[in-house]
Amino acid sequence: MTGDLKIAFNAHGPELRSYLRRRLGDAHLASDLVQDTFLRVIERPETRVLDVRAYLYTIARHLLLNHQKQEARRRTDSVPHEWFGDVAADAPTPEDAADAKLQLERLQRFVGELPMRTQQIFVLNRIDGLTQIEVARALSISESSVQKHLAMAIQHITERLRSR
Template identity: 85%
Template sequence: MTADLKIAFHTHGPELRNYLRGRLGDTHLASDLVQDTFLRVIERPETRIQDVRAYLYTIARNLLLNHRKQESRRRTDSVPHEWLGAVAADAPSPEDAADATLQLERLQRFIGELPPRTQQIFVLNRVDGLTQPEVARALSLSESTVQKHLALAIQHVTQRLRAR
């Protein structure tokens, strides 16, 4: 720590601590923020400072604001148990689950109407998540063949879904 910084610490440190303690109500936290203030000054030795006191207060105020923001993010407010009943569950309703099952069965039936090779390509790409080049390599086919089968499968499934 340079001599100028030591003088600034002894001159302005107690004043900053009182300022921060008054806003925080916590002596220890105020002392920590004063130390952090001077660490910021040390980390930026190239900064030209005209008014040391104003510069220190600006840093301290910014650290205080950052601390308050972090505290507000961490805070969890308790609520009455009755309010929790109004929170929607992550699970689908029985009606939605039944509807999804029916939709899935329909889709499986439509895919089952496709030729076996087209089914295989569609499942590898759309269900298993393989890319078209990966499907082509896995089945020893050209990429254009895979694209043609996928186009047919998508066209068929789309038409069947619209015909509903």
């Protein structure tokens, strides 16, 4: 097709430009996309094309859609600067930090009341993030044993939390 590229450009370039301009509302951008369309054709000289016009429109439509997607990703809605004063800070308030510390201390106390093996399993699973299978392998015990210990730990902690 590269030998007939000039003929194709003269025959279909203005029509493609008009098509893209209507959809974009920007003549310069439409011209750029027409050029990109023909560059794609040049980059793929081995492509056999039965209908040149349809092939060009397909490429142009894909370029248009890609451009619109990129624009949508770049677009940000403008917000008055005053609105940013209402956005909460990422850092917790001193009261929240103190409350979280007290809750963590309570949880540590409740876990400390459990048998040592149950504590170990609870920490590996719930704190360190190991799966039950990984805990079982690490401690050389069965998965059902891990499940029983976790159930006992959760029941104990839940009861202690309710009693307070």
